[in-house]
């Protein structure tokens with residue numbers, strides 16, 4: 001291992017992988033381990049630093065996660081976050097009590113800039129708090145390095161022993177300068193050089209995949225989206241021609257997209273199978289206009305098309321999924337109501353004969369997946385592709401789908417995307433697309449009356465796609481888009497812009 005290692009010890013908090021991701025953002029390699037990992041195993045890995053995560057428990061509860069005091073004697077710098085902060089105080093002889101009022105959310109915080117974590121940062125800034133316990137007495141050798149109106153120990157430190165702890169969450173975006181604080185811990189306290197890159201990640205992942213796969217055969221369902229494409233690139237580097245990618249083109253992709261996906265992988269040393277299944281999909285969707293019915297049919301038909309191809313290949317050893325970390329969190333949502341039955345190729349394994357699943361992107365966030373894609377040599381265009389729903393344009397044509405409507409939508413959507421790119425807004429607007437409504441209205445063109453379809457444009461800004469705001473596209477750009485669409489696309493005589501947020505609307509219309 002050429003890079004320095006930082007270990008994130010997981011005490012069950014919700015932001016554990018986010019902490020790991022921030023450490024990577026600082027250019028430092030890290031691994032998340034359970035808090036039960038024996039100290040000798042930790043020591044054997046020679047970490048240059050350890051971070052204790054948050055967790056949902058109270059430290060004075062006997063059954064909550066604890067840690068042997070010896071960890072503080074190993075001479076390795078430690079940063080405790082939230083529960084990790086209280087655990088450090090409790091284990092080293094301080095006192096943790098229940099707050100009279102718990103602190104939650106953005107909180108004005110006062111920092112001691114003499115502390116290594118806060119050097120050269122403002123003395124007052126907002127931090128993100130989420131706690132009902134607080135440190136009421138410091139352990140010996142520690143001083144208070146930050147406080148808030150309700151929390152006397154928002155941070156504490158024992159620089160001599162290189163032990164630091166913060167009650168708030170520096171890893172979340174709401175904490176101003178949080179990333180800089182983590183960076184200071186890593187670089188100034190742990191002595192990290194910050195030389196870890198996505199190329200290193202790729203190299204490590206490739207080695208691990210090779211070890212796991214051996215001589216086995218690997219199957220991957222490629223949708224052409226960012227995640228499955230990056231997974232394919234990674235697997236192709238790892239196992240080359242033992243990888244088979246099946247790309248089911250259901251016919252509802254954006255204009256030219258099927259060909260673009262195929263050509264992106266044309267030069268790779270893999271087996272690439274494109275299944276043109278549009279006829280089969282259209283056949284099953286004839287006369288269907290209810291959104292959930294459409295989604296279900298497409299999901300089923302997709303599996304069938306995939307299965308038919310997979311059967312021709314026969315037994316495979318591994319099945320690859322491009323699951324990324326936010327998918328893992330969302331699928332863990334348990335009792336959440338089904339708003340839309342999302343169709344992802346991820347639903348396939350039950351139907352395919354394979355031994356094991358490989359999910360090489362499982363711990364990465366979307367922007368990391370994009371950087372990994374670039375590191376693996378995928379094009380900017382593919383890597384920056386906006387999210388696209390599995391059922392594709394089928395759920396952007398309201399009502400029954402016909403070949404004519406599909407063509408109208410592909411053409412209009414193409415113009416919309418072209419104009420947004422021309423205006424340089426393609427990275428600022430996180431998702432934008434056209435929807436062909438089922439409504440017709442009267443218009444006038446030349447001297448004649450028209451009675452044609454209304455096209456809706458949707459553009460949103462969002463960080464997580466769980467909530468979204470409509471994008472403030474300048475009027476003159478909207479004007480240009482509307483003019484081009486009504487002039488260049490047949491059967492559209494009216495263009496509207498969707499100005500609803502999510503919630504209450506969803507991003508897609510169906």
Ligand code: XMP
Pocket residue numbers: 339340341342343344387388389390391431465466502505506507508509
């Ligand atoms: P909604 O419409 O639920 O969309 O606000 C949130 C995000 O999810 C995408 N989306 C899907 N992605 N399979 C997918 O892989 C689906 O069935 C699906 N439906 C919606 C949508 O484009 C947006 O980015």
